[in-house]
Amino acid sequence: MPETEDTRMSNVPDRTTFENAYTGKAPWDIGKPQAPFVAVADRVTSPVLDAGCGTGDAALFFAARGHRVTGIDFLDEPIRRARVKAAERGLAVEFLVKDALTLGDWGERFASVIDSGLFHVFSDADRRRYVEGLAVVLRPGGRLFLMCFSDEEPGTEGPRRVSRQELYDGFADGWEVESVQRAWVEVNPEFTDVTFSEGGPKAWFAVVRRTG
Ligand SMILES: C[S@@+](CC[C@H](N)C(=O)[O-])C[C@H]1O[C@@H](n2cnc3c(N)ncnc32)[C@H](O)[C@@H]1O
Numbered sequence: 001m002p003e004t005e006d007t008r009m010s011n012v013p014d015r016t017t018f019e020n021a022y023t024g025k026a027p028w029d030i031g032k033p034q035a036p037f038v039a040v041a042d043r044v045t046s047p048v049l050d051a052g053c054g055t056g057d058a059a060l061f062f063a064a065r066g067h068r069v070t071g072i073d074f075l076d077e078p079i080r081r082a083r084v085k086a087a088e089r090g091l092a093v094e095f096l097v098k099d100a101l102t103l104g105d106w107g108e109r110f111a112s113v114i115d116s117g118l119f120h121v122f123s124d125a126d127r128r129r130y131v132e133g134l135a136v137v138l139r140p141g142g143r144l145f146l147m148c149f150s151d152e153e154p155g156t157e158g159p160r161r162v163s164r165q166e167l168y169d170g171f172a173d174g175w176e177v178e179s180v181q182r183a184w185v186e187v188n189p190e191f192t193d194v195t196f197s198e199g200g201p202k203a204w205f206a207v208v209r210r211t212g
Helices: 005-009 015-021 035-039 057-064 076-089 100-105 124-137 164-170
Strands: 048-051 069-073 094-097 110-116 138-149 175-184 202-210
Touching (some): 035 057, 035 138, 035 175, 069 076, 100 124
Parallel strands (some): 048 069, 069 094, 110 138
Antiparallel strands (some): 175 202
16 A cells, blocks of 8 residues: 555654653663764764654663763653663763753754654654754754664554655765764564564664754
8 A cells, every 4th residue: 555644644753652652661772882873982972962862762862971961851750761761870960851842942953863763753744843953953964863663664563664765865965974874773572562673673773964
């Protein structure tokens, strides 16, 4: 069946979906950053924004490397948990409850943005608004490091699949897509309700430079 706005929208999670996920341990909450972010760590420069940071593992990883990091999530509970982790580890990360769709109204500016599973939660319209906001907060020359579910992952369980072309289309004006590589999302092993591909759901890991 060809994909239409309606079929795409059926995979767009609402706020309640995330609130329910955080009543327990969320499937994506693996206690460490996804591997591709670790692999590119040397390319990440301060200040860093982790957009849709969840319980903060990527933000804390970059803070432990000496970066100035802000993590935002639109829900109280993951931000509460992230702040507890930061205090336990003695790391100074600014964790804020903030909607990533409001980035365009924000006065903060960053040299790097981490997106570990946020872009793929948005509808087409919200995706455009998010990218417009990223263009405001990311300094010219700064980079976005983005991991999303790939259209090569079979089925419809979990988040929306994103094609390589959608990444190029989404970051067409004022951006240069430097690379889009195959990756695999590591999922919390306690989460057995859904079976993904062997080795984890197939993903894209993109590095996108702000040129404008
Ligand atoms: C798939 S989870 C990934 C969490 C984290 N980045 C990680 O890799 O573990 C997506 C996160 O984005 C958050 N989120 C969803 N929509 C958001 C929005 N509009 N603004 C900020 N955070 C949002 C959710 O609450 C959730 O924590």
